[in-house]
Amino acid sequence: MQGALAVLRHVHAHPGVTRAELTRALGLSSGSAAEITARLKVLRLVEETEAPATGGRGRPSPVLTAHPDGPVICAVDIGHESWRVATVELGGRLVGDVSGRHADRAAGAVLDAVRQPIPQADRRLRAVSVAVAGSVQGTRIVQAATLGWRDVDLAVLRPDPGVPLLVGNDASLAGLAEARRGAGFDTKVVLHLTVEVGLGGILVVDGRPMTGATGAGGEFGHLPFGDRERQCPCGARGCWDLEVDGRAMARDLGLPEPRDPRTEADRILRSADAAHRAAVTRVATTLGRGIGGLVNALDPDLVTLSGLARSFLAEVPEALHAGYTDGLMSFRRAAPPPLRPSALGDQGPVIGAAEVAFDALLTEEGLAAWE
Amino acid sequence: MQGALAVLRHVHAHPGVTRAELTRALGLSSGSAAEITARLKVLRLVEETEAPATGGRGRPSPVLTAHPDGPVICAVDIGHESWRVATVELGGRLVGDVSGRHADRAAGAVLDAVRQPIPQADRRLRAVSVAVAGSVQGTRIVQAATLGWRDVDLAVLRPDPGVPLLVGNDASLAGLAEARRGAGFDTKVVLHLTVEVGLGGILVVDGRPMTGATGAGGEFGHLPFGDRERQCPCGARGCWDLEVDGRAMARDLGLPEPRDPRTEADRILRSADAAHRAAVTRVATTLGRGIGGLVNALDPDLVTLSGLARSFLAEVPEALHAGYTDGLMSFRRAAPPPLRPSALGDQGPVIGAAEVAFDALLTEEGLAAWE
DNA sequence: CGATTATGCTCGCCTCGCGAGGATAATAGG
DNA sequence: CCTATTATCCTCGCGAGGCGAGCATAATCG
Structure with a gap:
């Protein structure tokens, strides 16, 4: 069972591996690998399909994928x-x-x-x-x-x-997916942040999401990085949540609170108006500074960004990075964890x-x- | 080796267990337990000492402890x-x-x-x-x-x-020790905070410390919970570090930056002077509010406190708890993770x-x- | 001092992975 | 087309290690 589990987990994490790669990765003997995969095929868990011609020499190794009648x-x-x-x-x-x-x-x-x-x-x-x-x-x-x-x-x-x-x-x-199958693939400690309306995310360590005691971990938007006087709908005050999204950009521009902050954010982001650009820059800088603080505390290898945060990285990378660097402890500035856009999008x-x-x-x- | 490791880890985590308890805890057969402990004794890793009279019925079970010539x-x-x-x-x-x-x-x-x-x-x-x-x-x-x-x-x-x-x-x-052998014993997710000069800590999940990619994780003092204008020696600005220790209390009282902030903190904490009490209350509240924010983000079962934070909990628990509750998202206020004093002290x-x-x-x- | 309770020890069995040796399936080169 | 080379797969005997039944041992209870 032990070995079968290890194989199954490896196939799950690396769909489309060949049996030879798997045998090497897990340090199995070829005999054990044969026996275990045979068992898993009978259990309708994995399927072995003929190897595609790789053009290389040697006997081709079959590819392991999910069984068509599997879970x-x-x-x-x-x-x-x-x-x-x-x-x-x-x-x-x-x-x-x-x-x-x-x-x-x-x-x-x-x-x-x-x-x-x-x-x-x-x-x-x-x-x-x-x-x-x-x-x-x-x-x-x-x-x-x-x-x-x-x-x-x-x-x-x-x-x-x-x-x-x-x-x-x-x-x-989404952060867990990103860490395992997206921009954080094969990275030990990944911090993921998504900004839509407010901000959420997760720290993923060795593929395990740090979801906390009750499953409510990763609510980084409710760290008090913001203005202490500003009340958040969550019940606390000064939440970062309020400083980094469409609501924050509208506030910066002196506009009323938007009904749909996410759409409003995209509208402002796409605008060529100088005042709008300035608001985007300021909010991106604020986001970056908070990311710096989180990196100080959590020390990830990599930060992945989704949603509006991903847009800031694409549109105003200098502002985001300026805030980020500013928020980092100086000893971290030599080799800060990179900020990377999400690779999985809305999936x-x-x-x-x-x-x-x-x-x-x-x-x-x-x-x-x-x- | 597998079984031996499990036994060794259990003995390490629960020194002084009896072999019967261990056998039950790991789900071993008594035969395996006997063989494994025998092997570990030969390896000079564990020692079995005669069981103390427990007063209970039945054959007494030997107690497992570290070997006197062990590592x-x-x-x-x-x-x-x-x-x-x-x-x-x-x-x-x-x-x-x-x-x-x-x-x-x-x-x-x-x-x-x-x-x-x-x-x-x-x-x-x-x-x-x-x-x-x-x-x-x-x-x-x-x-x-x-x-x-x-x-x-x-x-x-x-x-x-x-x-x-x-x-x-x-x-x-210290937080790792606290989670495994102190106030966080047998608790899944423990957040530990120590305030001495500045603030540090760690999140411990299932006994594993979240030390990050480079080992610099847990620097919660450099989250920007504080005044954005205040420069921290770490290179960033607005660090929580500057708001929760003897420096913060001295600043609150209009005193110059103390040469030894830790001693100064204890002096102010022990003082009966009303202004001093007020400063202590304010700083403890600030600390509490930040703890609330961290709990929002990390969702621990329990928060353990050392150093000056422990003193605040002992001396001005109302102020600390008031700030804490204030910093929590409202849905967490019904059953917030308790704040507990460190049990291990300076060890x-x-x-x-x-x-x-x-x-x-x-x-x-x-x-x-x-x- | 037996009855009761709880645990430790012995030993045959079984599972599972190892690893050597041979079989198989591709390309490379003549 | 055929052989050499390379890489992988399969078969099978072996051994480590854990299981669990049955018996032995060591405490308290009445």
Whole structure:
């Protein structure tokens, strides 16, 4: 079981490896590798497909991928304005993907819409895993300011009581995906930050997300980096959240609080107006300075950026880097962790949601449950 | 080797367990437990001593402890004003302990003093592990403001090239010790904070310290929670560091920057003067508010406090808790992680230093090196 | 002083991974 | 087209190490 688990985890993390590569990576003998893969094929967990002609010499090594009848996860992403339901197989490939925009943001309406595409009686389904734009504890959404939700239990998304339900913050899960399969691939300590409306993220150490005691870790937007007098909808004051998004840019420009801060942010970002450019620069600098502080505290190898933060990196990299450097302790300035754009885009949350579900599956117990 | 390692780690984490408890905890058969302990006794790693009369029925179970000729770590603590050199055996017991105050704070002088008690040719010595009051990357001290050191390499403390040298921040290592053997025992996610001159700490998840990519993680004092205009010796501005210690209290009282902020802090803390009490209250509140922000971001089960933070908790708990609650997101206020005083006191850094060294020893390779 | 309770020890069994030796499948070169 | 070369896969006997049944041992209870 030990060896089988190691193989399965390696295939999951590196879909499309050859058996020879796997044997070397795990330090197995070729005999053990043969026996273990044979067992996993019988269990309908992995499939070996004929090797593509590499052009190199020697006997070709078969490629290991997810079994076509293997376990799948239903990954759900509930964002500020849209939702997505995907089926994900071992190795992180999306084999089905449905999405839509919220017609009505009320919790009931959104959950009804999202529930439709969730398969109801699929023996292959091992878990429903939800990424949601809000603060999460266990399987409850305790606070989702932009959706206007408070204390919503997602248990209704469970197709039957036997299927486990997992819930996490969308920015945190996107960060996990980014660390494992995106810009942070093969990096030990990755700090991911997403700015949409407010800011979220996660620290991923050796592939493990630091989600804290209750699952509400990674709420970096509620560190008091901002103006101590400014009240945040979260209940605290001076949150960084309020200083780095469309609300902050509108405030900087003397505009009223926008109804849809994310769209407003994009509008200002695309504008050629000098005042707008200045506001973008100032907010990007503020974001950068906070990133510097977080890097001081958490010491990552790499920072990955999504959403509006990714846009700042693309549009005003000097401002972002100036703030970043300014916020760093001087000894870190010689070789600061690079800021990199997210590689997974809007697929991050669903891929991350599937990851945590597969983490539970790829254990002694999870495998035992799969026979 | 697998089973032996598990047993050894369990004995290290729970010194003084009986073999019966261990067998149950690891789910071993009594036969395996017997064979493994026999092997570990031959290897001079553990010793079985006769069970003390528990008064209960049944055959008594022998107690497992460190072997008297087993491996030891030389743990060194270099603080602002004093140093300590201890010998630590498996299980975390200090079997030797020498300390002194710095006569001269220059790096050379301190290292000379500290080098004396380090055993030179002890076959039992597996590592020298140093806790130091400064920022650390690898085995270098990159910045230690209160000692006045910059870029000091501690390689001179290595008694011979075969003995590994480990270096870490004292507050981070004290936090690791606290999480494993102190107030955070058996708790999944522990946030530890120490205030002496400035603030340091660590997040410990499942017993693993989140020391980051270079070992400089846990520098929570350099999060920009403070006044954006105030320059920190670290090179950044607005550091929390400057708002929570003796310097902050002196500033609040309109006094000049104290030469020894730690002593000054204790003096103000012990004073009955109303202005002094008010300053203490304000600084404790500021500290509490920052702790709230950190709890928002990291979501620990428990926060442990050392040094001046521990004194605040003892002397002005209302102020500290008021700030703490104020800094928390409102959904966390119903059941916030408790703030607990450190249980290990000034032994924290050396115990933590020994822990990281034993972590390296209690591996396949570490055990192979011990024959 | 037996009964009860709890634990330790012995020993055959079984699982799983190792590794040597031969088989297999590709390219390279004549 | 055929052989050499390279790289990998498969078969199979071996050995390490953990399991668990059955018995031995050591304490308290009444």
